[in-house]
Amino acid sequence: MASDAPATAASLDAQRAACQRLIEELGLHLVDVFIEPEHSATETSAR
Secondary structure, X not given: OHHHHHHHHHHHHHHHHHHHHHHHHHOOOXXXXXXXXXXXXXXXXXX
16 A cells, blocks of 8 residues: 555665664675565465
8 A cells, every 4th residue: 555655665674774783793794685565474365
């Protein structure tokens, strides 16, 4: 939904930042990022 776009973008930014912090703490290197647009882990339509 269009009304969810800002919240989704903020959530993705927060997740990306958290992952980046963990990567740096562990001394790892990020190889690639895969983002599947328009899909939510909380979507229930497929259940």
